[in-house]
Amino acid sequence: MREAESEIIKSIIGKHHQSLNFKVAINLGSGNVEQLRQLKPWVEKNLYQPLLSMGVRVINIDACGFPGVDLVIDLNGPNALKFSDRFEGPKLFILCNVLEHVTPILRSNLLSNIYSKMKAGDALLVSVPNDYPYHPDPIDTMFRPYPAEIVKLIPLDWKDQLLITSGSYREEFSKLSLLKKMRKLLKPLLLLQKPQKWLESHRLLYLFKDYKITIVFGVKSPALQ
Numbered sequence: 016m017r018e019a020e021s022e023i024i025k026s027i028i029g030k031h032h033q034s035l036n037f038k039v040a041i042n043l044g045s046g047n048v049e050q051l052r053q054l055k056p057w058v059e060k061n062l063y064q065p066l067l068s069m070g071v072r073v074i075n076i077d078a079c080g081f082p083g084v085d086l087v088i089d090l091n092g093p094n095a096l097k098f099s100d101r102f103e104g105p106k107l108f109i110l111c112n113v114l115e116h117v118t119p120i121l122r123s124n125l126l127s128n129i130y131s132k133m134k135a136g137d138a139l140l141v142s143v144p145n146d147y148p149y150h151p152d153p154i155d156t157m158f159r160p161y162p163a164e165i166v167k168l169i170p171l172d173w174k175d176q177l178l179i180t181s182g183s184y185r186e187e188f189s190k191l192s193l194l195k196k197m198r199k200l201l202k203p204l205l206l207l208q209k210p211q212k213w214l215e216s217h218r219l220l221y222l223f224k225d226y227k228i229t230i231v232f233g234v235k236s237p238a239l240q
Contacts, residue, residue: 044112114160145229
């Protein structure tokens with residue numbers, strides 16, 4: 016999650032919390048929560064702290080037992096989201112920077128499973144790269160949708176559909192030493208390297224253009240039950 020992305024997410028959650036009164040936030044594909052807190056402090060500042068200050072319980076879900084993960088669950092499983100039934104009150108499902116890292120079949124199944132577990136008043140927040148370099152974790156399918164493409168995948172009452180800019184590789188590149196800059200620039204010219212390593216050089220294109228992120232927020236209304 017990039018800093019500008021986290022700031023928009025904070026504003027969206029804050030805007031809708033008063034009317035929806037979330038009790039639980041289920042953060043799917045959270046990754047290493049403690050590592051994120053160290054490397055990207057804006058995730059703590061703009062996601063975790065605001066939710067906790069609102070009295071929202073945060074449940075971090077991941078397939079790996081990273082530090083800070085509350086439940087270790089493989090989202091591939093047919094009953095992967097059954098755990099959500101145990102939590103009362105309006106829920107906020109968070110799916111940030113996950114959909115580009117799963118296969119198309121899992122993407123479809125995951126969204127269907129989330130929808131089936133949502134009750135009236137529950138909400139879903141999704142962020143996914145729109146114009147962004149290849150970044151495997153452990154895979155990157157290069158799924159790069161616009162907001163309108165995401166909202167077609169799941170029938171919610173979509174309140175927010177945003178396409179934002181969120182920095183560029185220029186910021187990261189400028190902080191590198193001269194030697195590292197030369198290595199980054201010469202790397203695409205090396206012929207004998209794994210395709211994945213060559214694809215990672217795709218990031219150099221973002222010296223000249225900004226990253227773009229899709230963010231959408233939808234609510235399940237009683238009519239959609």
